Amino acid sequence: xxxxLIDKIKEKNAPVVVGLDPMIDYIPKKMVDDAITEQFGALxxxxxxxxxxxxxxxxxxxxxxxxxxxxxxxYEQFGIPGLIAFDKTVKYCKEKxxxxxxxxxxGDIGSTSAAYANGHIGAVTIGDTEVSAFDEDMVTVNPYLxxxxxxxxxxxxxEYDKGIFxxxxxxxxxxxxxxxxMIDGHPLYELVADKVNEWGMDSMxxxxxxxxxxxxxxxxxxxxxLREKMPNTYILVPGYGAQGGTADTLRPYFNExxxxxxxxxxxxxxxxxxxxxxxxxGDSKFYEASRQAVVDMIEDINSIF
Amino acid sequence: xxxxLIDKIKEKNAPVVVGLDPMIDYIPKKMVDDAITEQFGALxxxxxxxxxxxxxxxxxxxxxxxxxxxxxxxYEQFGIPGLIAFDKTVKYCKEKxxxxxxxxxxGDIGSTSAAYANGHIGAVTIGDTEVSAFDEDMVTVNPYLxxxxxxxxxxxxxEYDKGIFxxxxxxxxxxxxxxxxMIDGHPLYELVADKVNEWGMDSMxxxxxxxxxxxxxxxxxxxxxLREKMPNTYILVPGYGAQGGTADTLRPYFNExxxxxxxxxxxxxxxxxxxxxxxxxGDSKFYEASRQAVVDMIEDINSIF
Numbered sequence: 001x002x003x004x005l006i007d008k009i010k011e012k013n014a015p016v017v018v019g020l021d022p023m024i025d026y027i028p029k030k031m032v033d034d035a036i037t038e039q040f041g042a043l044x045x046x047x048x049x050x051x052x053x054x055x056x057x058x059x060x061x062x063x064x065x066x067x068x069x070x071x072x073x074x075y076e077q078f079g080i081p082g083l084i085a086f087d088k089t090v091k092y093c094k095e096k097x098x099x100x101x102x103x104x105x106x107g108d109i110g111s112t113s114a115a116y117a118n119g120h121i122g123a124v125t126i127g128d129t130e131v132s133a134f135d136e137d138m139v140t141v142n143p144y145l146x147x148x149x150x151x152x153x154x155x156x157x158x159e160y161d162k163g164i165f166x167x168x169x170x171x172x173x174x175x176x177x178x179x180x181x182m183i184d185g186h187p188l189y190e191l192v193a194d195k196v197n198e199w200g201m202d203s204m205x206x207x208x209x210x211x212x213x214x215x216x217x218x219x220x221x222x223x224x225x226l227r228e229k230m231p232n233t234y235i236l237v238p239g240y241g242a243q244g245g246t247a248d249t250l251r252p253y254f255n256e257x258x259x260x261x262x263x264x265x266x267x268x269x270x271x272x273x274x275x276x277x278x279x280x281x282g283d284s285k286f287y288e289a290s291r292q293a294v295v296d297m298i299e300d301i302n303s304i305f
Numbered sequence: 306x307x308x309x310l311i312d313k314i315k316e317k318n319a320p321v322v323v324g325l326d327p328m329i330d331y332i333p334k335k336m337v338d339d340a341i342t343e344q345f346g347a348l349x350x351x352x353x354x355x356x357x358x359x360x361x362x363x364x365x366x367x368x369x370x371x372x373x374x375x376x377x378x379x380y381e382q383f384g385i386p387g388l389i390a391f392d393k394t395v396k397y398c399k400e401k402x403x404x405x406x407x408x409x410x411x412g413d414i415g416s417t418s419a420a421y422a423n424g425h426i427g428a429v430t431i432g433d434t435e436v437s438a439f440d441e442d443m444v445t446v447n448p449y450l451x452x453x454x455x456x457x458x459x460x461x462x463x464e465y466d467k468g469i470f471x472x473x474x475x476x477x478x479x480x481x482x483x484x485x486x487m488i489d490g491h492p493l494y495e496l497v498a499d500k501v502n503e504w505g506m507d508s509m510x511x512x513x514x515x516x517x518x519x520x521x522x523x524x525x526x527x528x529x530x531l532r533e534k535m536p537n538t539y540i541l542v543p544g545y546g547a548q549g550g551t552a553d554t555l556r557p558y559f560n561e562x563x564x565x566x567x568x569x570x571x572x573x574x575x576x577x578x579x580x581x582x583x584x585x586x587g588d589s590k591f592y593e594a595s596r597q598a599v600v601d602m603i604e605d606i607n608s609i610f
Contacts, residue, residue: 021417024431032432042434073417077424078431081436083388107412107447109477112326112378119382126329126383127337129347130324131385142412144449144472146479167449174451181496183489188483188493195482 019266047081171216171239217245224252241268324571352386476521476544522550529557546573
């Protein structure tokens with residue numbers, strides 16, 4: 001799967017991913033109000049508003065970008081109707097030719113991790129029927145439980161040609177509390193990076209492995225170090241834009257050839273119409289603001305090469 | 306919420322929780338086949354079979370036990386229909402007076418963790434309506450992202466009188482890969498335990514805090530150590546039975562008064578009818594096998610006091 005993502009990044013000349021993380025506040029008020037009027041329940045209204053909002057953004061940007069990253073928490077908070085919106089979004093984005101990275105950060109013990117892997121990037125068997133439920137192309141994985149929690153995801157990568165990104169160093173302020181702790185002179189995230197290399201050896205797909213890593217844009221020195229430490233690992237970089245990461249801090253996450261990393265922006269794209277810079281589009285053309293924000297982001301990221 | 310759980314444990318004299326983690330293989334074949342015949346899609350059939358299976362087990366055991374712990378991965382693997390079965394199971398168990406511990410192991414950065422917390426143990430607001438989606442009583446939480454990933458769950462505990470169990474030392478074979486790594490002479494899980502104490506101080510509910518810990522039954526020395534280290538923390542203990550933990554290794558997880566821990570069994574209860582010991586119940590009375598297995602488990606656990 002990583003080779004598919006790389007081909008799309010090259011084709012669009014855009015090492016970026018749009019994070020589809022719709023908070024209710026991000027959606028134009030009229031869209032939410034209309035959904036409340038049309039739907040019987042509040043959760044159903046939220047699901048419908050999110051789905052319509054996503055669809056407009058995807059329609060306005062899909063030709064520019066290789067991938068999207070829906071954050072499942074933003075859907076799961078609205079229960080079943082929210083998850084139906086997640087499911088529709090994943091399937092619609094795949095129809096549009098986008099690589100879908102489910103930001104699910106799952107991770108559990110062996111058979112339970114296998115269930116997550118089956119449901120998100122594999123398949124389940126019921127009677128004589130094999131079915132893929134959510135069927136994202138790639139997902140994010142939490143490594144705290146160790147190899148037997150991650151291995152089922154790697155197995156699914158091999159069986160179904162999918163990919164994962166393992167949390168190595170996250171973008172949030174307190175990520176260092178555990179991740180930066182020193183073990184025999186090396187931070188915990190480095191130990192996780194060693195494991196990412198090891199797991200990735202079992203799922204190579206061209207020059208890179210299907211086992212990628214999440215390294216936040218907010219920690220560029222660690223990005224530089226981890227880039228070198230994991231030569232065959234694609235890095236998913238959250239934290240650009242709203243969280244404070246800027247293009248000039250992103251260079252170290254990439255290899256010489258401009259590959260090796262893909263930068264996520266969520267709020268900066270899907271909520272662009274609320275920024276002064278894009279306010280001329282107005283609430284009703286929020287998706288055109290998103291398109292312009294994608295154009296600007298691609299130009300900004302490509303300026304570092 | 307922890308005080309509610311403790312009251313129920315005392316009332317039933319049963320420091321146990323039944324893990325509702327239904328694999329398709331655990332469900333009697335006839336139930337699965339019937340669901341396949343009745344339902345249009347394979348995922349819908351899985352959801353229906355799981356729900357019916359769970360309901361029988363809950364009906365046969367609810368008077369004996371204080372709590373259940375549905376493992377969401379086992380539902381999520383079947384997509385939306387699976388999650389509908391999860392949702393129905395949670396709501397039904399609450400109707401039956403059980404404390405529901407959603408084994409979701411969620412954890413993310415601040416606003417995203419807040420979305421998970423809102424969806425599972427809090428509420429969301431859409432227009433003028435506040436709604437709780439999955440509405441479990443307690444959930445398990447992954448701490449790898451640090452305080453700002455856990456804090457939103459603690460806030461929800463306080464706002465909605467709920468509880469969490471933070472993964473400290475998990476029961477799986479490779480849990481030590483990261484969790485046992487030594488930091489200044491102390492393993493990582495001890496550092497997490499210190500944080501559990503700290504987080505718990507913000508959400509005390511009687512003698513114990515609403516911030517519990519997961520410590521696997523398969524590591525009893527660490528259980529003893531962590532019991533002492535976290536005096537106000539309830540410990541959720543997975544790994545009894547099928548994973549290899551036995552009653553005589555469980556004593557150290559409890560305080561002198563017999564409180565302080567709750568022991569989970571999943572396969573050992575819900576799949577009891579497949580064991581030689583309970584095979585006299587047959588496939589059709591699988592739920593009576595589960596009831597007997599609960600009776601035996603409670604007796605076994607209580608024998609240590």
